[in-house]
Amino acid sequence: MRIEDLKQRHVDTGDGISEVLDELARHTLDPPSSSLRDRMAQGIGFVTFAFDIDGVSMEIAKYARCLTEISPGAPIHCIAGNFGEKADAILDPEWQRCRLEGADGWDKWDDGKWFARLFFEDLPPGSQQSSELSAEMWQQALVLAERLVNYIEDNHLGLLIIVNTNSNPGNVAYALAIVLATEVTGCAVINNNHDFYWEGGKAGCKRNPGEEPGPRDHFFRNHDNEEFFSFLQRIFPWNGRNWVQANINPVQSRRLIDRFHFHPDSVFTIGTAIDASFFDEPTPARKVENRRQMAHVLGGTPVIEPASVGRFQQTLGTWMADQAPLVCAAHRDLQLDITADGALYLLQPTRIVPRKRIWRDWELIAALLQYEPFRFVFDQRPEMTLTLHVSGPVPIEHRDAMDRLLDAYRSTLNSVPLDVGRRLFQAFSVGCQTHPSLTTKLDIVDIYHLADLVVFPSMQEGRGLPIPEAAAAGIPLVCSEYEPRAVFEEVVGMGRPSEQVILYEEFPDGAFPEDLLASLTSALLDPESQSERKAHNRKAVLARYSLDSLTDTFRQIVDRLDRASESQ
Known part of the structure; x- marks a missing residue:
């Protein structure tokens, strides 16, 4: 089957998409002319929604280094709907980039229009709305699939590592396009799943009496529209003959095997690796230098002049549109020197999304300030400050989590005397490690080494x-x-x-x-x-x-894909 054949198909229903998927699952793939390792040497592609300074992009960078250990010298290609300004801090400069317009996810997928229509509006079974959306998804998928096929063939990619696009429906058309493109080309696929739509989500009819709604319930909004939901389940994730599933935890792997009937040989649980630089003990001088560099990022030289949290919250919409490093304080005309003795530094090394519950950090700080042994020292040392630093950005769709964090900060300020509150600060670096004023690049290890304490009150995690x-x-x-x-x-x-x-x-x-x-x-x-x-x-x-352990897992996966291609 060729992409030209798919373009000739008239598809305007969910059942029509399912029919195409049935044909793709049955069609005979041409046997490869060489081993997978030989094909990998020509090129390895990483496919996701966007590359930026986030956990998924950081994991992809580790995977790329593992695969180049297996296939030394293989060109690395990064394929996504968007490359953030801070992606340079994660991606090696020699890795090639391909931006696919229309392939970003959630609110960045055509300004969230299609995501909202699929998951926040009703799609009655058999309705005109349902048919129109199915036709739209098909047409968008064809455009993206053709671009993907051309890129795969023009760059002779032998292996694709798909990350999150076919586990979490941030862009249904993109997920469908990836299935179409990989089945047309016969390209080997490692489908890496960090989180699934059913983790923290279910249909209302499946919820037990008194059970609280989940953060991903919206994916089940149209669960009763069987033709729509059946093709959604087929591609999240796709059980292709040239695909293996690489999940980040064993719970996900067991569910794919037990509930969705994936063959155990095609399902892997993949760990992570911690870079060796994390284990290097920074000298006191190096820690001060890291903080001085971060002060430059946060707007200081090195003394920072924070913004009033009240004023910042009033103008939050403007900041959300173009997020930049910032420090908040109780009021204007305060200063913060994070390099000074007595500057306590708490780090929340994540994005600001609801399930991270970052507002709980300020509830913890408020409790510390009411705890007599801590408060006694804080009162006795007027030079002491306490800063909560959140290193990641705020996704546009999660502004409510940012509002709740700022409300918790202001509540803590209101719970303590003025002379205590004026020494409490909230910092946002939004991953800006490559600020023009830096004399050296701050990497994620340096960010951790700024901290006296890491806080992580998350409610749910894939890892x-x-x-x-x-x-x-x-x-x-x-x-x-x-x-x-x-x-x-x-x-x-x-x-x-x-x-x-x-x-x-x-x-x-x-x-x-x-x-x-x-x-x-x-x-x-x-x-x-x-x-x-x-x-x-x-x-x-x-x-x-260790990186060696993660590389060994990838070797096992590559061997499994190689055996599968030989048996076709």
Whole structure:
């Protein structure tokens, strides 16, 4: 089957799309003329919604380095709907880039028009609206598929690594296009799934009495439209003969096998790797220099003059459109020197999205300031400041999470005397590690080494990368025991030998117990008390999260794909 054949098809219903998918699942692929490793040597492509300074892009960079260990010298191609201004901090300069217009996701997919119509508006079965949307998805998919086919063939790509596009429906047309293009070309595919639409989501009719709505329930808005939902399930993810599934946790893998009937041989669980630079102990001078560099990013030289949080919240819409580094304070005319003695620094190394529950960080800080041993020292040392730094951006569709964070900050300011509140700061760097004023590039390791404490109160994670990263960097960590619980337990190493278990403080769902506040007070005010835990955590991470181990997993996957292509 060729792309020209698909272009001749008249498809204007969900059932029509399903018929095409049935044909693709049955059609005979031409046998490859060479081994997969030989084809990989010609080119390896990474396909996702967008590249920027985010966790998915960082993982892709690790995967690329693993695959070039397997296929030295193979050209790397990055294919996406958008490349953010900060993508240069993640992607190697020699990696080629292909921007596919119309391939970005969620609110950036044609300004969110189609995402809203698919998942926030009713699509009655058999209705004109349902047919019109199916026809639109088909036409958009054909355009994207043709561009993908041309790029794959022109650049002789032998392997594609698809990341999140066919697990989380941020752009249904793009996901369908990837299926069409890979089946037409016969290209081998590693489908890497960080999170699925059904994680934290279900149809209302499947919800138990009293069960709270989930953050991804919107994907099931039109669950009763069987022709629409059946083709959605087919491509998220696609069970192609040249595809293997590489999930980031075993819960996802088990569900694909047990519920969606994927063959166990085509389903892998893939870990992560922590870069060796995380384990380097920064000197005190280096830590001060990192903070000085970050001060430049945040608008200081190095003393920062923050914006009033009240004024910032009033103009938040303007900032959201063009996010730039910023520090907020209780009011104007305050200053912050994060290089000074007594400058406490808490790091939330994530984007600002609801499931991260970042507003809970300020609730923790408020509890610390009411805890007498901590408050006594804070009062006795008027030069002491406390900054909460959030390193990631705010997706446009999650402004509500930003509002809630700022409301929590203002609530904390209102709960303490003025002379305490004026020493509490909220910083946003939105991943700006390549600021023009920097004399050296700040990377993610440097960001961690700014911190006295890493805070991570997330409600749900596909993996939870900040946990091993903080442990490797030797930074004390307070984190929630998020869902799926089995994923959290795997990340921290529960059930493993004690020397492989990451030690952490638990971020509770409710009130903050006194023993937690005592432990965090010790970590912040007496860093030397953490030396034994720091050494333990570094050894635990080193034993489980090496680049060699991740490369070995990719070797197994490549071997599986190679055997599958030989048997066709």
